[in-house]
Amino acid sequence: MRVRDVLVRAQAALRTAGSTSPVIDAEVLLAHVLGADRAALYAAPERELTQEQVARYRELVAQRLDGVPVAYLTGRKEFMGLDFQVNPAVLIPRPETELMVERALALLQDLPRPLVVDVGTGSGAVAVSIARHHPGAVVYAVDISKAALEVAGANARRHGVAERVRCLEGDLLAPVPPELVGRVDLICANLPYVPSPDFPHLPRDVRHEPRLALDGGPDGLGVYRRLVPQAARFLRPGGRLLMEIDPRQAREALSLVPAPDWEVFIERDLSGKERLVVGRYKEG
Numbered sequence: 001m002r003v004r005d006v007l008v009r010a011q012a013a014l015r016t017a018g019s020t021s022p023v024i025d026a027e028v029l030l031a032h033v034l035g036a037d038r039a040a041l042y043a044a045p046e047r048e049l050t051q052e053q054v055a056r057y058r059e060l061v062a063q064r065l066d067g068v069p070v071a072y073l074t075g076r077k078e079f080m081g082l083d084f085q086v087n088p089a090v091l092i093p094r095p096e097t098e099l100m101v102e103r104a105l106a107l108l109q110d111l112p113r114p115l116v117v118d119v120g121t122g123s124g125a126v127a128v129s130i131a132r133h134h135p136g137a138v139v140y141a142v143d144i145s146k147a148a149l150e151v152a153g154a155n156a157r158r159h160g161v162a163e164r165v166r167c168l169e170g171d172l173l174a175p176v177p178p179e180l181v182g183r184v185d186l187i188c189a190n191l192p193y194v195p196s197p198d199f200p201h202l203p204r205d206v207r208h209e210p211r212l213a214l215d216g217g218p219d220g221l222g223v224y225r226r227l228v229p230q231a232a233r234f235l236r237p238g239g240r241l242l243m244e245i246d247p248r249q250a251r252e253a254l255s256l257v258p259a260p261d262w263e264v265f266i267e268r269d270l271s272g273k274e275r276l277v278v279g280r281y282k283e284g
């Protein structure tokens with residue numbers, strides 16, 4: 001079979017199954033099987049596939065039809081212009097989370113050797129992106145999941161920042177060394193924030209991602225509620241806390257970061273949605 005034929009079949013199957021992106025999914029998976037990029041498919045639509053390639057492709061398309069995200073099937077996802085390894089132990093990095101990294105880099109730019117904590121690092125996308133784009137940053141990447149930290153460590157090595165991204169296993173800021181109390185410049189948090197009652201209504205693809213990375217308890221804010229007092233302990237005066245949220249939680253999330261200890265505002269993402277809580281710790 002030729003590239004063109006297998007693509008047409010896969011796209012039809014994905015479309016029939018209700019996929020919202022059948023064309024691109026079929027292409028990305030075929031490029032993955034061929035070890036090529038999508039442009040190579042357009043350049044050689046008549047290329048003949050081996051039987052083994054056809055079989056591997058069918059297997060991937062079948063999994064995609066079951067709702068397995070493309071990023072888990074290819075084992076990679078682009079974020080902040082970098083190629084990240086992912087697997088089902090970690091949340092797939094989302095484009096809206098780039099807002100947090102951009103804000104972080106803007107806040108850190110005048111500090112030569114800032115101390116950063118990325119809590120709930122998952123794949124390490126946020127921690128590694130910050131370290132890659134700020135050559136002096138030292139980032140403590142924390143996760144409660146050992147399997148996730150293995151992915152984060154692999155991504156730190158892949159991008160040449162392993163000596164500045166320190167992976168720590170544990171709950172929220174518990175594993176951060178006590179000598180960092182009162183000294184951290186910035187804490188980034190993309191913690192689980194989906195309200196548990198919303199789970200049955202999540203898109204099928206998202207339900208393939210780790211519940212540990214998504215479920216934020218009854219109102220979705222349970223994990224952030226526990227984080228804020230811990231963050232106050234580790235930040236230096238004037239240090240910042242960035243928390244990604246669901247736009248529907250914006251008012252409630254603001255109340256977690258109260259005056260007079262905090263100055264706080266909310267930033268919108270590129271689609272205009274309230275997405276990021278930015279808190280400045282004022283001390284006492």
Ligand code: GLN
Nearest residue numbers: 190191192193194213214
């Ligand atoms: N934005 C994610 C979603 O699409 C939620 C991520 C999180 O809980 N941190 O469901």
